[in-house]
Amino acid sequence: MPILIRLLILGGTSEARRLAAALVDAPGMEVVSSLAGRVRAPSLPPGAVRIGGFGGAEGLAQWLRDKGIDAVVDATHPFASRMTANAAAASAATGVPLRVLRRPGWTAGPGDEWRWVDSLSEAAALLPSLGSRVFLTTGRQDLAAFAQLDLWFLVRSVDPPQPPAPARMQVLLDRGPFSIDGERALLHEHRIDVLVTKDSGGIMTAAKLTAARDAGIPVVVQRRPPLPAGVTAVPTVDEALTWLRESRGDAGQRE
Incomplete structure (x- = not known):
């Protein structure tokens, strides 16, 4: 044909x-x-x-x-x-x-404590008022916005991030999909008190949002362009x- x-x-x-x-x-x-x-x-x-x-x-x-x-x-x-x-x-x-x-995109439900922002610089400005141990899942190319913050970061990405990056940072190299139980354990192990993410949508990485809701952790979400x-x-x-x-x-x- x-x-x-x-x-x-x-x-x-x-x-x-x-x-x-x-x-x-x-x-x-x-x-x-x-x-x-x-x-x-x-x-x-x-x-x-x-x-x-x-x-x-x-x-x-x-x-x-x-x-x-x-x-x-x-x-x-x-x-x-x-x-x-x-x-x-x-x-x-x-x-x-x-x-x-x-x-x-994702939609907040009952029990979710989300803060919507238009940029990662806006997210960085919010963080000191929300927590001190941050789970950052925005991708390895977006760390510069958070580099000057005196907070502790757990950064998850597929490949190792490059500087500029936060001084107090632990990198977790992993690729979704992620389970709710796994995300709950991660938040507990690292004593996470705030999550930062992008409104990627889909089920591959949505488990962290459920885990954050269950733990009562605020989530900063960047809106899509x-x-x-x-x-x-x-x-x-x-x-x-x-x-x-x-x-x-x-x-x-x-x-």
Whole structure:
């Protein structure tokens, strides 16, 4: 069967891997997943994979033209705002349709003590009034905002963080999914009294929120950055697949 859709998945999330798995053997589909390459040993999706940047929006637009890409799904992390902005600009420049696949964010429930912030610098300013032993789960590239605080930090990340970083810090190298019992034990062992995280959404790392609620620990949550103007998002892999099926039908009519 001839190729009807050449799809680029901007990946790095579990949703991106599930989308690639659903499409890699689909008739009429040619799928390439792209990873940023910031993690030493990433979880690779099935099918063709490229690793590394494109050279900004212009480089991505040229890559789309060179490879004859018919559609793009941006399934990057909800906080990968630069990549999403580049994807939106490249889509506008080339006319290649774009959908953003974003899992829903977290919602506070009864018993949760959450403080919402728009930036990690705002989170850092709040921390001294909330606790002295911080569980920091914002990623290894975001420690600079907390480097000047005289607090103790447990920092969890997939790869070792680089300076600048807090002076009083213990690093825990680990990758989700995490269990509620495991997170409870972690909070207890390290006497954590405040949690800092980003509104990543999903179940892979949500257990810490339940553990914090059970322990009566306040949580500082960074809000997601907004999507670029005019960009449409879908919350599930199934909805992304529906959009792609419709795109494939349109491509078949053009043939």
